[in-house]
Amino acid sequence: MPRAAVLDFETTGLSPDLGDRATEIAVVIVEAGRVVDRYASLKNAGVAIPAYITEFTGITNAMVRAAPPAATVMVDVHKFVGTTPLVAHNASFDRRFWLAELARAGLPAQSPFACTMRLARRLYPNAPDHKLGTLVDLHRLPRSGASHRALADAEMAASLWTRMAEDLRRVHGVAEPTYVLMQRLQTCSRKGVAAFLRREAGT
Numbered sequence: 186m187p188r189a190a191v192l193d194f195e196t197t198g199l200s201p202d203l204g205d206r207a208t209e210i211a212v213v214i215v216e217a218g219r220v221v222d223r224y225a226s227l228k229n230a231g232v233a234i235p236a237y238i239t240e241f242t243g244i245t246n247a248m249v250r251a252a253p254p255a256a257t258v259m260v261d262v263h264k265f266v267g268t269t270p271l272v273a274h275n276a277s278f279d280r281r282f283w284l285a286e287l288a289r290a291g292l293p294a295q296s297p298f299a300c301t302m303r304l305a306r307r308l309y310p311n312a313p314d315h316k317l318g319t320l321v322d323l324h325r326l327p328r329s330g331a332s333h334r335a336l337a338d339a340e341m342a343a344s345l346w347t348r349m350a351e352d353l354r355r356v357h358g359v360a361e362p363t364y365v366l367m368q369r370l371q372t373c374s375r376k377g378v379a380a381f382l383r384r385e386a387g388t
Contacts, residue, residue: 186350187364188216190269190296193339194282195242197234201285206230206255208244210262210286211335213343214269218350220343224265225336227252228286242333259290268295270364274317274342276300299364301345303371307378308349317341324348358386 191213198205211225227244229252239245252258273279276298287294305315312323317338321328326344329337353362359382366385373381 186215186218186347186362188214188221188269189272189299189346189364190214190266191272191339191343191346192266192279192283193273193335193342194279195244195333195335196282197230197232197238199278201282204232205282206232207282207286208234208238208242208249209335210258211339212262212266213336213339215343215347218347220340222265223336223340224262225339226258226261228255228258229253230255244334255286256290259286259292263287263290263292266296271296271298272301272342272346273298274301274338274345276302297364297368299346299368300371301342301349304349304367305345307370307373307375308352310375317345320345353382357382358388360386 193211194207195209196205196207207228207230209227212223213220214222227249229249234244234246234249271283277300280298284294302315305312305320309320309323313319318332321341321344324345326341326348329340332338349367350362353359359366370378370381
């Protein structure tokens with residue numbers, strides 16, 4: 186399976202359009218089905234973290250005050266990712282913050298996104314739900330670190346991404362589940378998934 190960068194943010198809220206900022210970012214690089222590199226950092230964006238966010242993530246205002254400036258972190262992570270295609274669970278959320286934080290730092294966005302949540306809805310329609318933790322437990326994938334922290338969530342999403350590639354090969358007979366194929370699958374209608382997979386398997 187080709188190289189991909191699995192991304193996760195922790196933030197002060199739900200939308201950068203409403204002034205919310207990222208407080209932590211993590212990226213896990215996967216290649217040939219295994220993790221080959223990691224990046225993680227808290228970010229000081231100069232904004233206060235609401236109490237309910239601290240309760241949810243464990244990230245405090247004191248922690249981000251001691252962290253590197255947001256722009257410095259984004260320069261570092263932008264170099265780390267390069268042009269590697271990105272993956273995230275519920276990618277529409279992380280993509281908004283990725284684009285907003287890069288723009289604030291004056292950096293170009295140069296990588297496409299794939300979404301493990303949308304893919305899971307196509308591959309595992311009978312899962313109890315498609316939350317990351319539910320899917321990790323369903324497939325008995327490893328949990329690491331504290332939940333709702335960026336690195337732990339990125340590592341779990343990376344495990345899920347790898348498992349989905351394995352299932353495409355083993356269960357559905359797709360010889361080479363490329364990043365582009367998985368992007369196409371996530372946009373496939375639910376009724377069209379079976380036919381899509383048969384075509385890709387050559388059956």
